[in-house]
Amino acid sequence: MLERVPKTKFGMAVQTTEGQSFLAGDALEPFSIQSISKVYTLTLALKSEGEALWKRVGREPSGTAFNSLVQLEYENGTPRNPFINAGAIVIADIVRSNASDCRNALLEFVRARSDNPSVDHDPEVAQSERRTGYRNVALANFIKSFGNLDNYVDEVLDFYFYQCSLSMSCLDLARSFSFLANGGQCPWTGERVLSVSQAKRINAVMLTCGTYDAVGDFAFRVGMPGKSGVGGGIVALIPGRLSVAVWSPGLNPKGNSLAGTLALELFTTKTGVSIF
Amino acid sequence: MLERVPKTKFGMAVQTTEGQSFLAGDALEPFSIQSISKVYTLTLALKSEGEALWKRVGREPSGTAFNSLVQLEYENGTPRNPFINAGAIVIADIVRSNASDCRNALLEFVRARSDNPSVDHDPEVAQSERRTGYRNVALANFIKSFGNLDNYVDEVLDFYFYQCSLSMSCLDLARSFSFLANGGQCPWTGERVLSVSQAKRINAVMLTCGTYDAVGDFAFRVGMPGKSGVGGGIVALIPGRLSVAVWSPGLNPKGNSLAGTLALELFTTKTGVSIF
Amino acid sequence: MLERVPKTKFGMAVQTTEGQSFLAGDALEPFSIQSISKVYTLTLALKSEGEALWKRVGREPSGTAFNSLVQLEYENGTPRNPFINAGAIVIADIVRSNASDCRNALLEFVRARSDNPSVDHDPEVAQSERRTGYRNVALANFIKSFGNLDNYVDEVLDFYFYQCSLSMSCLDLARSFSFLANGGQCPWTGERVLSVSQAKRINAVMLTCGTYDAVGDFAFRVGMPGKSGVGGGIVALIPGRLSVAVWSPGLNPKGNSLAGTLALELFTTKTGVSIF
């Protein structure tokens, strides 16, 4: 499915915590957010489960590919962090255990955070992943064999494939990360989504684990906490100032958007913003 | 299921290539043969596919646990050998592709080889494995993700769980390995099951890969090619002379029958038989 | 040697980029800085070699222990980052190739950066490491076997053990990191040590790789780029504001100062400073 999207697409959106938006290129065109959804489910899991979730998933960079089973075996079924696939599957299990209708809970959350009630998932993408996602089925069954999933494997995977198939634009994404750039509080509704400390911590996990096994390079070149997806999207932020989303479907060998990473590098170089 | 079998059970059967049988203890009581079935499916796959099967599975000891996914990841979905679970799943896929009714083909083969038409599988065991075998489901999906399974994952696993649930006695097992002790030819029917060279090669693979990651210790202490199963059975053989099966459900940390290994060690020490 | 230092020692020093110093406890007592020296040698190597050094050492978190040889083998002798021992040995090789007297070049640099001409190395510590550092000798020879050391192994190790044996106080350390907290420029001399961009990048590498395989936890709890040593010291910083050094010899299982990490966590919680 993803490979059908033209590689020439490029969009970018900046959302300041003071309410301004800046758009460029295909910033309003929805695309498959894929792994970026892991930030939303981690937020939901933190809200319902609190710090106890760190007993079931770590918060260290993996040093290996996003879909590796190696580390999981050496570390007895505890994924290294919530942003590799294995960790996100455990987080999906937690969200599922805590919501009577987890798909709907996620959708409502994302619509509220992006201030866009028309955000939805793409059933064709979900279907395609379910058909071909053998590696993720392997991961989920492997985790289950270690006793680190409470729900049925199929139910967890159903929700996991659903979250990956959410379709959003750069503007939606930049807005939806505003609460993380704003100390846990939604800038326009004033709603407290997470505590100040929790928001900082998600930002820290994004910086050390958010861009697969290229986190060092991303921190080095871009200098912002961020989360990428294989659909070509990346969202990043400067605490207290802004969130920024880019989209370009061509990926580099590490699975991050090639043009997107370059655009963010240029953005921080030109504006001088950086957390470092 | 397997844990319900009393740990005090012990049986042993020797079958010479000249037709004599010797029995001790519970030698006639059927038990779950589990991984010993991998020798039968490898034989069937060799008959139908020939040496081409070695393109899809290696023949080197794994150096890791029987159900490890680590090596599979480092070696891109090619299992190290046909006697670790991953390799047996690929072999099951090959057998399934070559037989219109693979369950029946296997059952007929085993009944003929053991000269016992009442050998059958235990549906309760198969059912139990299907319900709890998350690790094997993970392995099969992982292999599929590398493109090394032709059939649907569920179909391959159905056959794999079936083969593991075959129920046989020590005498059945010792007899069924007679063709491997006799240069590929069934001693009592004269049927050529495999060529001389193929039989030698299966014996070689048993010696280097047949007892999980304890092959070195087994060769060192017992000195015969053999194949073990987590049901507590072990079958071994001296080419040109005899095959021997032992059964005792208590396992050592490597997953081989504790008393069974000791019995075989005593057998080779007392009789002086050894391939070394 | 290190184990002789009383575990009850505790010191802390804060140095703002505007020139203020704050001291607590044993902040003026020198101790063995060990791996903190890797930041100095990386700075020297960047000054002389520029970005070309990244061809010989990566900048990704390792996901494994600081003295692991595993990754080095899988990645053919290219260390993951300059702050694991393997990477620091390659950096030591670079510094040695670029300075006629590398020990002196390092000592002068550290004295200038800490504004303390009496900083020196502890020959007893260097001697002790040379006698017992088998793991580091193994690492250096392993890297040499891949062709990633230009100088003789013994010469590189001599310099490496020397840098680890530097003896400095919390105040020395906090001051010596001021240029990294101040965009690459020494606040009191005005000397430009590194470009703005290079300083940011060293900070980024500290955040993702500076505290062994606890970088995720350190970012999560402390929220500052930092570098630790097995002597019990940690130096961290908030860009544009301050650098802070703590010292307490008792280590946690990951090799970072236990009380030091807690002190830094408390410091950022109480003051509200954080890069996130």
Add this chain to the structure above:
Amino acid sequence: MLERVPKTKFGMAVQTTEGQSFLAGDALEPFSIQSISKVYTLTLALKSEGEALWKRVGREPSGTAFNSLVQLEYENGTPRNPFINAGAIVIADIVRSNASDCRNALLEFVRARSDNPSVDHDPEVAQSERRTGYRNVALANFIKSFGNLDNYVDEVLDFYFYQCSLSMSCLDLARSFSFLANGGQCPWTGERVLSVSQAKRINAVMLTCGTYDAVGDFAFRVGMPGKSGVGGGIVALIPGRLSVAVWSPGLNPKGNSLAGTLALELFTTKTGVSIF
């Protein structure tokens, strides 16, 4: 050094336990035996230390390259078997601890076993290995860091490089393995070198660990216990019948002699001898 030997060299020698010798090609030309020497030192260590040596080195195939450090790290400095470099270094340490002059003890043993008092080592080869063997220096220091070497690293390596530099012909080698083909007893002197059981066990370890990570393939194709060296030599045997040595310097990707392996495969196919 080794690369100077013409790739066109080929020699073969068969020595029966009844005293006959058969020679072909360059069977009388000495060459560097390299890792084949590990069988001699294992024999010496077994004679002096007995079964206690298995506390310091395993007897399982490694599943990895002969000079890998990975397994050693995961298994805390206990080498998998005595025929990988790490294991042979531990064995060298044991021999050194048990002989006042270990070089001479080895040389006398090899001269007696091969019935050739002119066998000697090649000082140029030893010198060359000492100069370039960084990987082995890394291995030895790594093992020392785990406390699994009693002597100084340099002394152990000196003996290790010495044993690898022994220079012998195919006939020397075939004769020197006669005691292993003959139940531990030298056929022509009647001297009991090892017990029957010990000889069988060394044969078993050769079969499962003797040809690097190609043991499965070697057993599969050749069907004899054997030991290879990177100098292009391989010695193998059929218990109770014969020992055979081949030499051809061109190696396959696993580090075993290419033509030598083919020659042994042809030898067992044509003669029908095989332990399987």
